[in-house]
Amino acid sequence: MKAPVRVAVTGAAGQISYSLLFRIAAGEMLGKDQPVILQMLEITPALNALKGVAMELDDCAFPLLAGMVCTDDPNVAFKDADYALLVGARPRGPGMERKDLLEANAAIFSVQGKAINDHASRDIKVLVVGNPANTNALIAQRNAPDIDPRQFTAMMRLDHNRAMSQLAEKTGKTINDVKNVIIWGNHSATQYPDIHNTTVDGADAMGLIDQAWYENDFIPTVQQRGAAIIEARGASSAASAANAAIFHMRDWALGTPEGDYVTMGVYSDGSYGIEEGLIYGYPCTCKDGDWTIVQGIETNEFSREKMAATENELKEERDAVKDLLPA
Numbered sequence: 577m578k579a580p581v582r583v584a585v586t587g588a589a590g591q592i593s594y595s596l597l598f599r600i601a602a603g604e605m606l607g608k609d610q611p612v613i614l615q616m617l618e619i620t621p622a623l624n625a626l627k628g629v630a631m632e633l634d635d636c637a638f639p640l641l642a643g644m645v646c647t648d649d650p651n652v653a654f655k656d657a658d659y660a661l662l663v664g665a666r667p668r669g670p671g672m673e674r675k676d677l678l679e680a681n682a683a684i685f686s687v688q689g690k691a692i693n694d695h696a697s698r699d700i701k702v703l704v705v706g707n708p709a710n711t712n713a714l715i716a717q718r719n720a721p722d723i724d725p726r727q728f729t730a731m732m733r734l735d736h737n738r739a740m741s742q743l744a745e746k747t748g749k750t751i752n753d754v755k756n757v758i759i760w761g762n763h764s765a766t767q768y769p770d771i772h773n774t775t776v777d778g779a780d781a782m783g784l785i786d787q788a789w790y791e792n793d794f795i796p797t798v799q800q801r802g803a804a805i806i807e808a809r810g811a812s813s814a815a816s817a818a819n820a821a822i823f824h825m826r827d828w829a830l831g832t833p834e835g836d837y838v839t840m841g842v843y844s845d846g847s848y849g850i851e852e853g854l855i856y857g858y859p860c861t862c863k864d865g866d867w868t869i870v871q872g873i874e875t876n877e878f879s880r881e882k883m884a885a886t887e888n889e890l891k892e893e894r895d896a897v898k899d900l901l902p903a
C-alpha cells in the first residue's frame with residue numbers, strides 16, 4: 577500500500593463537496609491504490625453540517641480513507657496538503673454572471689493562497705472550482721509567491737465535458753468517439769468552445785456539422801449551460817461539477833490518454849499570444865504529474881477573435897481585484 581496523501585477540500589459541507597468527497601475517498605481521483613487523508617475546511621457556522629458529512633464518510637468504511645480533519649482554520653486545512661480543491665465560495669443565482677461573485681468571493685482566495693504558501697507541501701496541486709474560478713485561481717496563486725505558479729489551476733473541465741457531450745449527441749456518436757475538444761479562456765459566458773481540431777470517430781468534427789449550428793447553437797449552449805442548469809434545478813450544477821473536478825485532478829496526477837487532450841485553466845506562458853500570467857483555458861496533456869500546453873494548433877480568424885474576447889474579460893476581472901494581487 578502507498579503512503580497516504582493529504583487532500584484539502586474547502587466548502588466541504590456544500591453541495592459540490594457532497595458529490596466530491598465520497599468519490600475522492602473511494603479512489604476515483606488518485607487511484608484505487610492511493611490512500612487519502614481528507615482535510616476539510618468550512619466556515620465556523622457550517623462546522624456542524626461538516627461533522628455530519630464526516631460521519632457519513634466514516635459510515636462508508638472506505639478502505640482508502642486514512643484520516644479526516646474538519647476545521648474552520650485554513651492554516652490547519654492546508655497543512656502539508658499535496659492536493660487542494662478550492663470549492664468553498666458563494667454560487668451565483670438566476671440572472672447573475674459568474675463575475676458578479678468576484679466581490680463576494682475574492683477575499684476567500686487571497687486568505688487561502690497565503691495559507692497554502694505558508695503550510696502546504698511545496699509540490700501541492702491546486703484546483704480552483706469556486707467562481708469566478710480563473711480569477712480566484714489567479715488571486716490564490718499571486719498570494720502564494722513561494723509556490724510555482726504552474727501549480728495553481730482553474731476548472732474548465734466541466735465546459736470541456738459539456739462540449740463533448742453536445743457534439744456526441746449532435747453527431748449520433750458516443751463520448752468515446754469525441755477527441756480533442758478545446759475550451760479557450762475563461763469559465764464564463766465568453767469562453768470559446770473550439771472544435772476545429774476535434775475529431776468524432778476519426779472524422780473532422782467541422783465536416784460533420786454546419787457552421788450555423790456551430791455558431792448559433794453549439795457555442796451558446798456550452799457557454800450558457802451553467803445558467804441553464806441553475807434555471808432548471810434552482811441551484812448551480814453540483815454532481816457534474818464534482819465529476820469535472822475529479823477528472824481534472826485525476827488526469828493531472830495520473831496522466832491524459834494517448835491521442836487526446838483536455839482543457840485546464842492554467843498559468844499562461846504567452847502561448848497563442850495570450851498575456852503571460854493569466855489563468856486561461858488551454859488544451860493540455862498531462863504526464864508524470866505535470867501539464868503541458870498543446871502547441872502548434874492552427875487558429876483561424878474566427879477563433880482568434882473569440883480567444884481575444886475571453887482574454888480581455890480575464891484582464892478586466894484581474895484589474896477589478898488588483899488590490900488582492902501582490903506584485
Ligand SMILES: NC(=O)c1ccc[n+]([C@@H]2O[C@H](COP(=O)([O-])OP(=O)(O)OC[C@H]3O[C@@H](n4cnc5c(N)ncnc54)[C@H](O)[C@@H]3O)[C@@H](O)[C@H]2O)c1
Nearest residue numbers: 587589590591592618664665666667705706707731734817
Ligand atoms: N468552475 C466550475 O465549473 C464550477 C461549477 C459549479 C460550481 N462552481 C462554483 O463552486 C462554488 C461552490 O458551489 P456549491 O454549489 O458547492 O455551493 P454551496 O453554497 O453549496 O457550498 C459552498 C460552501 O462553501 C462554504 N464556504 C464559504 N466560504 C468559505 C470559506 N471562506 N472557506 C471554506 N468554506 C467556505 C459554505 O459554507 C458552503 O458550505 C460556487 O462558487 C459555484 O459557483 C464552479
Ligand SMILES: O=C(O)C[C@H](O)C(=O)O
Nearest residue numbers: 668674707802803812813
Ligand atoms: O454556472 C454557474 O454559476 C455554476 C458553474 O460555474 C457551472 O458552470 O455550472
